[in-house]
Amino acid sequence: MVSKAVGNSVVRHRVTRRLRHLVMQRLGTVPPGSSLVVRALPPAATASSAELGADLDAALKRLSLLPGRPSDGPATPRPDTAADMRGHAGE
Numbered sequence: 402m403v404s405k406a407v408g409n410s411v412v413r414h415r416v417t418r419r420l421r422h423l424v425m426q427r428l429g430t431v432p433p434g435s436s437l438v439v440r441a442l443p444p445a446a447t448a449s450s451a452e453l454g455a456d457l458d459a460a461l462k463r464l465s466l467l468p469g470r471p472s473d474g475p476a477t478p479r480p481d482t483a484a485d486m487r488g489h490a491g492e
Contacts, residue, residue: 403441416445416453423454430461 403413403420420439431437439460445453 402438403445406443407441408443408446412446416441419450419453420445420457423450423457427457427461 403417405413407413407416420441424437424439439457448456
């Protein structure tokens with residue numbers, strides 16, 4: 402999800418394309434049948450692809466979907482994250 406806060410239409414679509422490409426490279430690490438939602442924040446507009454990739458990798462590691470974090474069971478979403486996602490469901 403890339404909101405208008407990220408920038409104008411051209412910037413938002415560029416961020417969307419870059420994130421789509423980065424996610425496609427990592428789809429093999431996501432269990433089949435999973436849903437993955439990526440929300441771009443305003444700094445994504447000026448971030449390099451390497452920075453976006455590093456942020457995406459860090460998020461996937463937090464969810465135990467990439468090597469580098471011991472799997473101690475399913476990740477539990479933070480309460481503020483769940484509230485944030487509900488608040489943006491209409492976008």
